[in-house]
Amino acid sequence: MPDWSYHPLKKLILNKLSPKTSREFIHKSMSTIASIPGGRNLIEFLGHMKAPQELQKEIQYSGFPSPIGLSGHLDPNLSGLNAFQVLGFGFIEIGPIVVKKPKIESEPKIENSQILFSNYHEKVPLKQVIKKLTTLNMQIPILAKIDTQVTRNEWDIIVQHLTPFVDGFIGTSEQINSFVANNAVCLEHSFYVSISTKDMNNIELNTRKLLRHPSIGGFVINAPRQTEDSYWYESGYANECLAKIVKEVKELSPEIIVITSGGVETPEEARTLVHAGADLLILTDGYVKAGPGLPKRIHERLLYEKIRPIETQNWFWSFLFGLSILIGGIIALYFAFTSVILPYDESFIGLTRTNILQVNPLILSFMSHDRMALAGTMISGGILYIQLARHGIKNDMHWTRIAFHSAAIVGFIGIFLFIGFGYFDWLHGLFWLILLPIYHFSYKEGKKITGAPFSSHGKNDRVWQYGLYGQLLFIMLGFMILVGGIVISTIGVSKVFVSTDLSFLCMTPQMLDHISNNLIPVIAHDRAGFGSALISVGLLVLMISLWGFRKGERWIWNTLCLGALPAFIAGIGTHIYIGYTTFIHLLPVYFLVILYLLGLVLSYPFLKQK
Structure with a gap:
């Protein structure tokens, strides 16, 4: 307790x-x-x-x-x-x-x-x-x-x-x-x-x-x-x-x-x-x-x-790992806003982008919304990893090393969810192959990070009490993102759609399957990938909130503030962009945004106080 x-x-x-x-x-x-x-x-x-x-x-x-x-x-x-x-x-x-x-x-x-x-x-x-x-x-x-x-x-x-x-x-x-x-x-x-x-x-x-x-x-x-x-x-x-x-x-x-x-x-x-x-x-x-x-x-x-802060030289590869995920998210966002599907997607589905638009334009819009959400989550994850490397691992904070590598390992395991419906995305696979050696060196340099946290905070004042409530809200935020990622991943490798998805598409799974037997596996792979990314980001937010709240840790507030924005903007913005604005579907995201804003307000005096 x-x-x-x-x-x-x-x-x-x-x-x-x-x-x-x-x-x-x-x-x-x-x-x-x-x-x-x-x-x-x-x-x-x-x-x-x-x-x-x-x-x-x-x-x-x-x-x-x-x-x-x-x-x-x-x-x-x-x-x-x-x-x-x-x-x-x-x-x-x-x-x-x-x-x-x-x-x-x-x-x-x-x-x-x-x-x-x-x-x-x-x-x-x-x-x-x-x-x-x-x-x-x-x-x-x-x-x-x-x-x-x-x-x-x-x-x-x-x-x-x-x-x-x-x-x-x-x-x-x-x-x-x-x-x-x-x-x-x-x-x-x-x-x-x-x-x-x-x-x-x-x-x-x-x-x-x-x-x-x-x-x-x-x-x-x-x-x-x-x-x-x-x-x-x-x-x-x-x-x-x-x-x-x-x-x-x-x-x-x-x-x-x-x-x-x-x-x-x-x-x-x-x-x-x-x-x-x-x-x-x-x-x-x-x-x-x-x-x-x-x-x-x-x-x-x-x-x-x-003790006093000790800057180590063992943070370059960890920073590069986060930067790579950030760049990968930006690239994914570009494709989600333009062509949506790539040539190897078309080859697997057996239909071109033009063919799909002729059948039902909402199918590409729906695929675009999953891929935009994945891109926004990757950008958020990249920011969180970069911040942990720049301010935590660089300053020999042992807890940041645990948070960093726990989320990264879970993210790597998530690649197996991509093939839950029999479709392997070669671009995703190539991306993970590039990341793997970077992460290997990051993990090796992280073994030298052993420092215990310390703080000048000495009073049980009102600012500290408000900070506790802000911390509680961010812990709830991280936990709910984690649970949401697990739910979305499970749906992605099982029934793929929820009822509001089918209402938006105005089609049943059987109708989609009739268009192409490989269309649903591609959509499922997007869902599972998005869910896996949410699990990693949820773990990062949860562990940062559990272990990083200390008086004057300005970088913790900045990390949570900046790190969550791309995911929220992409999560809500993409639905508005394609017209998928069903209230009940977006209600969990609205609730998370409320937790996020209240958490920032309550924790600001405690974390940003010099």
């Missing part, structure tokens, strides 16, 4: 449910998807959330793919555990863990858009933790937070049973002093001391006292809280307070591991804590407010501090 789907759904449905109901719905839904075959690949395709290698860390002999973790308060039932490890998190906190589930528990609630956690918050029993962890293949570290009310005996039981499954434990300073100091079992594990900002009044004294224990791995500093009756919520100044304390602790003991819990709702706030010296960050209610894309956006903000 990326941000572009989370926020509309949250506004329309989730905010109207109880916090627990909406929480469990989201977590269980995502975990179910992550559990089915191909589910994790689907999540990665939709969100591209995998943490970049540049942010990997090794702490206490455990590898953390990312410094960003999730608080146990947000998933006390462990229902989303399977999904979180594919949403970009580098580790997960579970708990508070108890031996037996308490009789009194209170769910969180929302007041004035603020999440309130109960002092009697939900806790997870040890048996449930063990059952969950034994059935899951966790690939990221887990930190187990032990409840503050457990006894010495319960502490030992929890530590002994969870040792094989977790990478560290979190407890209070009182628990560490009482249960860990002289316990031989505990000395073998890493413990992190959970402390509040109030406990850090005498930072130097507390730090030196706790670091005397050899099993202490570091501190978990919790964001300052405010209380209302029996509920609490994070203070508005949490980020500033945490940054100040982290900096002071690091100045006293630079080698100590410091983990912050809370105080992060935006990428900029995460950057502030990292710059102050925090080694790991645990997200709390800020994750709920900002959306599941927050870890990804934090990664991109942190990477912005580490």
